[in-house]
Amino acid sequence: MAQALNISNASPRGDSQRHLSVSTSPTAAFQSPLSSFGGALAQRGNPKQLKPFNTQDIKILLLENVNQSGRDILTAQGYQVEALKTSLPEDQLIEKIRDVHVIGIRSKTKLNEKVLKEAKNLLVIGCFCIGTNQVNLDYAARHGIAVFNSPFANSRSVAELVIAEIITLARQLGDRSNEMHRGTWNKVSNKCWEIRGKTLGIVGYGHIGSQLSVLAEAMGMNVIYYDVVSLMALGTARQVPTLQTLLNEADFVTLHVPELPETKNLISAAQLAEMKDGSYLINASRGTVVDIPALINAMRSGKIAGAALDVFPTEPRANGDYFNNELNSWGEDLRSVNNIILTPHIGGSTEEAQRAIGIEVGDALVRYINQGVTIGSVNMPEVTLRSLTAEADYARIIFIHQNVPGVLRRVNEILGEHNVDKQISDSRGDCAYLMADVSNVQTSDLRDILESLEALSSRIATRVLY
């Protein structure tokens, strides 16, 4: 079992540097003072469980009700895990993030530059969701903070929700149900439709859009899609060349694009005007993608016969909070429109999806913390090495650095005095990630290696695992 060499990043972020501090504080579970480095290790050939820190020292903050499956994986490692049900206001988030090595969030917590600047000890961020637009990914990479997400574990849940919404809108189910709840019997067939033979227009044919395409065809719909890249059509779906073509042809338009500057108000007054008279709009992507006041106007005029919105430009922080004009100036106008389904960002909120996401992101965090493996990271180069064996006096050196010429030569001068068994290096944008396994190193060697690496001007972060 690997032990307690603590490489902390305790220095202020402002100087882009993290300090080495060698913790000798042992725990009951992972006790091995540095003086006994390598002494109590098992036989060669056994995989060695690497630990960068004394495990009791790893502090994790989980926000937004991360699923129990993820919490269990992290607590099983012996990390200190604090889990809160909601996101936090920015001032409280800043207070909390100063302390932790790992933060787990969902779609609401904004980890912008202002917040991340205060995250002096942060090693890694887990987004227990698909979207990563809530994190400043570049800033995180430039400061050696890896970000992981779960790219498709809730795609099916979103696709199923959209199928339900297509039928619900076509049959005006929301309005009929509301009327019955108010005690009114209102049996109507006017402008209520089957979905068989109707055209579904999918904007963004990625994980969710393509899954939805298959389900919609199985229900007898014709599927067209628009995407900025050319993608293989599933079934008999057909890619159309422009958004305008899709808007002109589709009876139902559904949006599955990421939040980007280019997708802000992707559907506004001009695009709504291009849609067929009496067509429907569904948005379960991000709230910024639809210009909601323009949609309200189009619905009031009868141009758009119905809409389903699962996401909003500003969303309440916690369950029980109000969805009103204080949150978004058009909140009450939106609620007053007929045949509109409003849901509180529940596209991915199923037991299956949340459990799968908890496991996927929980595992990715453990791999990163314990082994430095970045496979699946959305902001760092993807780097892995096979596990170290349990042989004594091996260590894994991780050097995150600016992607500038000459660094590898300097690093290899430092490591070159030791036996480098394996080494890998890759870069992504301005950030490069080097991982090297060295053998026959003693504690004093590690201290020297660390001090030398820390002195390099290109350094962003240094970790040693053993």
Ligand SMILES: NC(=O)c1ccc[n+]([C@@H]2O[C@H](COP(=O)([O-])OP(=O)(O)OC[C@H]3O[C@@H](n4cnc5c(N)ncnc54)[C@H](O)[C@@H]3O)[C@@H](O)[C@H]2O)c1
């Ligand atoms: N409501 C929810 O609970 C929920 C759940 C999961 C995901 N989401 C949102 O849905 C989005 C889509 O998820 P996904 O997993 O399908 O993503 P994805 O990355 O697999 O697919 C997105 C697709 O959109 C395309 N695209 C990008 N910009 C475009 C543009 N301007 N016009 C047309 N196409 C464009 C991309 O090329 C890609 O094919 C996520 O980014 C997330 O914001 C919401």
Ligand SMILES: O=C(O)[C@H](O)COP(=O)(O)O
């Ligand atoms: O990005 C996502 O996966 C969805 O928007 C769901 O987000 P949530 O985990 O906050 O429900």
